[in-house]
Amino acid sequence: MKLTRMTQIGGLAAASLLALSACGASNEGGASNEGGGEPAGGGEETAAEDWADCTPGAESADTTGMEADATTDITIGAFNGWDESFAAAHLTKHVLEEDGYTVDVQAFEAAPGFTGVAQGDIDFLMDAWLPLTHADYIEQYGEDLEAQGCWYNNAKLTIAVNEDSPAQSIADLAEMGDEYGNRIVGIEPGAGLTKTTQESAIPTYGLEDYEFVVSSTPAMLSELQSAVDSGDNIAVTLWRPHWAYDAFPVRDLEDPEGAMGGAEVIYNFSRTGFTEENPKVSQLLKNLVLDDEHLSSLENVMFSEEGHGGENNDAAVDEWVADNQDFIDDWKAGALSGA
Template sequence: MLMKKTKLTALGGVLAASVLTLTACGVSNSGGGTEAGGGTEAGGAETEAASGTDWSNCTPGAESTDVASLEASADQDQDITIGAFNGWDESFAAAHLMKYVLEEDGYTVDIQAFDAAPGYTGVANGDIDFLMDTWLPLTHADYIEQYAADMEAQGCWYDNAKLTIAVNEDSPAQSIADLATMGDEYGNRIVGIEAGAGLTKTTQEAAIPTYGLEDYEFVVSSTPAMLAELGTATDAGENIAVTLWRPHWAYDAFPVRDLEDPEGAMGDAEIIYNFSRTGFTEENPRVSQLLKNLVIDDENLSSLENIMFSEENFGGGDNDAAVEQWVSENQQFVEDWKAGALA
């Protein structure tokens, strides 16, 4: 088993062997596709990993327990490396939240930004301690299938990761099906994001034909453009329909809600897991337990991401300061997390 002392040199091998892009933290998740949640990044067919585990069956916080009896000194190594996925806001939100709590307890934490493939390679090789943004049972299934023998599951912390069509809270439609007869209410438009996103493909190939929305103009634009239209419409009290996904800070920044999807055209919700390198549980029992204790619901996650990434707040410019502000307003969350009381 590769010990942490070798990480600085071993990580160079990962960088040389993999296509790795280090970017500024907090760029917007593009809602599916080749590098975003809810898509088919690994080509992932829904499958059980090599261990035979049913990854669709996990309750966040199910393994929770109070860490009061586990002092930081119980952990063999207090230099922790967390991997986060480029372009996935929730990846950096969870990683920086963990960093804040660990550093308050005396650990040294380094967050490294990766594309998914080198991120999983790094964990499996022991160069990264853990990742906190594995979407299962679909999006990252192929990576787990490949690396399950060299990683340890550390619980799941969110169970509502999904693609959506959303509208302003006070608009008339309750279901995507309602849009077919309410075109005039929404200007016969659905505002989308990037052309290459999985969310765009799902909307075009599944939601529109399933619900008979061919008469709508599906505006393929960009995530910033969609959010700008959403903000303008909600500020003006106008109806709007947009493609969106959970988790996203827009649910905290704007008065929006998801339309029901009775036909399941947008796909099922996924679960977000933590995965660590082999041996991490034994060597770092306290951090392992904190990972298993973590549960973030939609309200907390969207408010944290809003402070971190929206242009009205930190805009992705200082994730540590953003988390510090959020924690100052949500100290009970941290206390409950350590006590195993978030579930």
């Protein structure tokens, strides 16, 4: 379907803090609040809620009986530094190449990525975060894009702890400082996650007595590894999706006040005319559903030091698929939404 232009929705009160600067292991300060602007009015909030209301796999259908499209050269855009972008793109590349397509995954910053799709130079991208992070690109290019379903609906900022530690909620930390060394280990100073923690979570939950360690994503992961190895409790700023949820025994603290913001949805968008010209690929995109378990395990193989370290994404996907062939079969059959 061709999208109608939507009004700019970058504000949306406290939820605007969710415009992520950290969506992958290396995008520590890469994205800002790209929506920008002032808090939206009532009509604009309705547009935002429409984008948030997407069920991954809702348009699923069996593709196993479909022939390959007449056009088999496919270009997928992925966003530099956004791990889930490359995970989804190279996983899709693997499946399409099994069916005889020739697929090229190209890396872009978000702005030229959306521009390339809108101009028809890229067939599709798989990492549009809505209703906030990429709202301005949909506002700008919506008439030149086709929605191809959403595949993940739990993209959010978190404060996480080792799974065997006592705190269940961020609110618990105020009375459990000794358990966590009175520290929260963060990432880069320019990250949206850092800003949200400093300006929202800490004052909301009365954590001013905690030392908020602003460092880097690798340093945070190193401290997390050390704490897990030594059996110490630790609280870190984290985000979903991230491979740390597969690599370490960690869990999110509940956020009863919503200080870290709500969850976003990750969409596919293609150039106009793609659905008609490539109906099989279009349907496969609509079939894709990645939950936290599958996505974090895939990213762990692709990007962790124990995996491929981001150096050979295709080999990492091959390795992951060898252990998850049922996922691929269900994807092609349109059965992931009910799996």
